[in-house]
Amino acid sequence: MEFKDYYQTLGVSRDASADDIKHAYRKLARKYHPDLNKEADAEAKFKALGEAYEVLKDPEKRAAYDDVGKRWQGGADRPPPPDWNAGYEFSGADSGDGFAEHSDFFEALFGRRAGGARARAQGMPRAQDHHAKVLIDLLDAYRGAQRSIRLHVPTLDAQGRLSMAERTLDVAIPVGVREGQHLRLAGQGSPGFDGGPAGDLYLEIGFHPHPLFRVDGRDVYLDLPVAPWEAALGASVDVPLPDGSVTLSIPAGSADARKLRLKGKGIPSKTPGDLYAVLRIALPREASAAQRQAWQALAQAYQADFRPRAAMEVK
Amino acid sequence: MKGSTLSVLHCQVVEEEVELSLGELCQACGAESDLVRQLVAHGVLEPLGDSPQGWVFVGTSLQRTRQAMRLMHDLEVNLPGAALALELMEQIRQLQQQLLTTARRPRSG
Numbered sequence: 001m002e003f004k005d006y007y008q009t010l011g012v013s014r015d016a017s018a019d020d021i022k023h024a025y026r027k028l029a030r031k032y033h034p035d036l037n038k039e040a041d042a043e044a045k046f047k048a049l050g051e052a053y054e055v056l057k058d059p060e061k062r063a064a065y066d067d068v069g070k071r072w073q074g075g076a077d078r079p080p081p082p083d084w085n086a087g088y089e090f091s092g093a094d095s096g097d098g099f100a101e102h103s104d105f106f107e108a109l110f111g112r113r114a115g116g117a118r119a120r121a122q123g124m125p126r127a128q129d130h131h132a133k134v135l136i137d138l139l140d141a142y143r144g145a146q147r148s149i150r151l152h153v154p155t156l157d158a159q160g161r162l163s164m165a166e167r168t169l170d171v172a173i174p175v176g177v178r179e180g181q182h183l184r185l186a187g188q189g190s191p192g193f194d195g196g197p198a199g200d201l202y203l204e205i206g207f208h209p210h211p212l213f214r215v216d217g218r219d220v221y222l223d224l225p226v227a228p229w230e231a232a233l234g235a236s237v238d239v240p241l242p243d244g245s246v247t248l249s250i251p252a253g254s255a256d257a258r259k260l261r262l263k264g265k266g267i268p269s270k271t272p273g274d275l276y277a278v279l280r281i282a283l284p285r286e287a288s289a290a291q292r293q294a295w296q297a298l299a300q301a302y303q304a305d306f307r308p309r310a311a312m313e314v315k
Numbered sequence: 316m317k318g319s320t321l322s323v324l325h326c327q328v329v330e331e332e333v334e335l336s337l338g339e340l341c342q343a344c345g346a347e348s349d350l351v352r353q354l355v356a357h358g359v360l361e362p363l364g365d366s367p368q369g370w371v372f373v374g375t376s377l378q379r380t381r382q383a384m385r386l387m388h389d390l391e392v393n394l395p396g397a398a399l400a401l402e403l404m405e406q407i408r409q410l411q412q413q414l415l416t417t418a419r420r421p422r423s424g
Contacts, residue, residue, distance in 0.1 A: 022391075029390050035382055036404065050389065129343050131381075146323055170323045182377055183326040184333060184343075202329065202343060202377070216415070 003072050004105045006052035006065065014066070018057065025053040051106055061110060068109060085109045127190035127199040135206045136173055138213055138220070141267050142243040144175040149203070171203070176269040179215055181205050213242055218273025219266045225282040226250060239277055241265055248277060256281040330374040337362075337370045344380045350394075351380065357398040359383055 007014050010024045031037065032046040055061045068085065085108045102110075132151050140147065148170050155165045169188065177183065182202045189199025207215055214221040224239060234252035238245055241262075248260060258279045266273020287295065307313075327333055341348050352367060354360045359379060362370035379401065386397040 026391060033386070033389055035385060036400070046389075128345065172323050172325050174326070174328055177328055178330075180378065181331075182329040182374075184329050185324050185326045188324065200343065203326070216412075 001105060001108060003069070004052070004103055006055050009048050009052040010056065012056075016056075018059075021053070021056045025049060025057070029053075047101060048103075051102055055106070055110075064109065127192045127196065129199040129202060130189040131202045131204065133204045133206060135208050136177075138207050138210050138215060138242050140173045141177050141207070142175070145173045147171055147173055169201075176267055176272075177205050178217060178267055179205060179207050210242075212240060215267070218269055218271075220273060220275045222275065222277050223280050224248075224260075224277040225280045226254075228281055228283065231256070231279060231281050241275060250279065254279055328374075329377050333374045333377075335372045335374070335376060337367050337372075340372050340376055340380060343377055344384060346380060346384060350384070353394050354380060354383060354398070357394060359398045359401055 012024045032042045034043040151167045152164045185201040187198045188201035192198045231254045235250045239248045260277045262275040264272045265275035360376050362372045364370045383397045
């Protein structure tokens, strides 16, 4: 168990006022909110901020946390004192949606509680709809796929404590589904009340990162390394596609970063996306004496005609 | 094994195949109908139809509503603030798209 320094996470001192804490959280939350920040680690940072704020904004939780901090002598990497988390009781004014993921440290101290399952609108006849995020492979969007999806469902036991049950669903992933879209599975949400209809389950689609392809909506991008002479003279090269391969002809005189469009080779749809091969001119790492001579000959041949820095000539 | 006997579930892509009524959208997002009405009033959602009873929301409304709710909850901003953020995010997305399609044409040497 690792001690979490929530003050450090929010960048405030231990005697920070409630206003300081709110201010620090809001500023950092704007910076790292996954809807606003597309960096890969933004989501993890944002979750850590949320957890720190959840504790420090609540006077009861903050007091308990400060107390634990005092007893946890000798720094965060030390093992915790026995019963470090025993005997704290909370009124349970839970903030979030009760599905938020917390660190082990948080759960050991504050427990996993159902808490604020969002208040349902008055007179709503149906059970709650559920949401989950799932990652699929890019190829699944090209071909469609049948995927077993494992979901962790928070369930209340007889004592009213929250535990995670596991549920597996076999889902037919439709061809052409894109990142950020939602799949609706009718009747797979909460069971209905008193024989009423069950809620639906919504799966938000994300793609596993692919070593070669980047995806933007329906379009797919591939960095395609080419030799300088291939870019200069033109060439015919084999290019992998998410669902096969193609021979692409590179026009002579192609500059670095030139995008070659393969129409309709993006994610399939009524109007399918395109695939763009982005040329990256690669240079050989080393050169033998003969190869260096060849470069020198090239330099000589171009000496008079090619001045790439003509526009920034130093007088 | 758990789950081995389950049949394959078929689903709909909400953004492409689904239209939602006010009640369905609220249900799907866990939102109060008052919040959705305000999102419409602020132009974040643009349903077809004249009255709330007749509103028809396109499938992408689900993403937008959830995003607005996340922003309001996580950043502690009010609805006009979330609406502004969503509009700016959409502008950034469009600019990035433009940049991608017009970026760096090959120079003549």
